[in-house]
Amino acid sequence: MNWWPHVVSLEFRKILVFRTEFWVTFLGQSLVQLVIARSLWTAIFEQQNVSEINGFTLPMLTLYYVIVPIGSRILTGENLGFLSREIYEGTFTRYLLYPLSWFQYKTLTYFTYSLFYAFQLMIFFVGYKFYLNGGMSLFEFGNLFLGIGLFLISSLTYLLISMAVELLSLWADNIWSLMVMLRFFSNFLGGALIPLAFFPKEAQVILSYTPFPNLISLPARTMMGLTSGQEIFQGLLVIGFWAVILALIVNLLWQRGQKKYTGVGI
């Protein structure tokens, strides 16, 4: 697989090629999201005149919102429509012509973006910790790397969820709304919009059997030092189980769907 590092390198070069886009993605987006979340939660804490809501203090919630917007970008890797748009436009043809597996190629390109966002999360997390506490303990560094690792593992599971939806474009030309719905639900059920601790207890139990909480909430709380080893192990088991199911679904969809591919536009 000599081409693997070249694909990763090529995708990194694509990320770096547009300076403005790079800095807006790297700094702008996350700072804006952080400021909005911080302002909103400050107002809620002041209005309710409490120091803690559902186990979260304001600094903890702020840290949570440093992590989750970038964390959800680690999950979603390459852009929305990374497969369906190419199938729709016919550029997917490229991967059918080259002597390689399109699945491996798209996984690598997707994962390259996840790595880029993982690096971004590290910078923001360390920066925030230094701003807040003036430094970080070894234990906190350990949590940081464990959380980043969990995000990266989760991104591969989310990739399979995305593929299962995006491959539907081999049957229905335009599935944009499905992908937007998927992103919204995975963010909502994964705890990217509000922490899962704010959900009703029954909902939290049901959700724990789905991949979603383990995709965002589990890695984010691990970075904050709020999870136990057992909780992490259970989370990995759940996403591992779903990854196997999803891989089977993706394989089935591809086996059937490729016969429908017409390479439109060429």
Next chain:
Amino acid sequence: MIKVTGLRKTFTSHKKEPGLMGSVKALVKREAVLKEALKSVNLEIQQGEIVGLIGANGAGKTTLVKILAGIVHPTSGDATVLGFRPWERDNNYRKQMCLIMGQKNQVWWDLPALDSFLLLKEIYQIDDARYKYNLAFLAETLMVQDQLKTQVRKLSLGERMKIELMAALLHDPKVIFLDEPTIGLDISAQKAVRNFMKTYQREKRPITILTSHYMEDIKELCPRIVIIKEGSFVYDGSLSDVQKMLGDEKVLSVTTEEKTFKVHVPRAELSVKTQEILSSNNVIDLNIQDPSIEDIIESIMRFGVGHS
């Protein structure tokens, strides 16, 4: 070699009535339309041959190329290229073929061509010496040495086409599918691409299938042509034989005060027909010529071989 036997391909599309009501109705009920893009075609091409595939838009040329390149599955029938079934996408087949599309980019748009070439080198497992030799040969023959470090999107259309050719040929493919390689190019760029393909074909002897709407491409590159009409082959033979098919005909190009038109006339009736036209029209200009290849092919595409 390429061997195609009874190859068929049908596509399903959906009809929609025009207008807003048509769009609303289509949300609930759509009429499926089955289109037979290829109707049981047979073809054999030997190593080193270059074959021109000619036909009107929608005749089935690109469908055939897509099947032989392994992008599309056929509905029925069989095809082998170098002993492989293309749609099974065996890596050993894909390493020996390429598809060049005049209207689609395969190299990475936002990066310099050399970046894409380096990735292709690894994908096709081209050894260093062969990569260096091919890169130098292709860049020199296509005269794009100075464009290799520029972002592809910033190149002109002609330069981009040359880069596409380079990317597709770096691995010395034994089978080349060229789909409209000169579309949209200016005359000098068209000529450069044609000259390059001639040199390449002479030196490397691949099997080449070329589809093009430009007769110049066909005339200069393809000793053999296949004319395809509504999914069926209506002619498969040498280009020179096509010219003989209308050997006993002349073409009268007539310009009257109202219009300009062409008439195919058997030699024996030339004098009678000319007088007839001159007496019944306000003729400004009249020209008597042998039919051009374009005329003959157009005639075959419209009426078939028997009527031409």
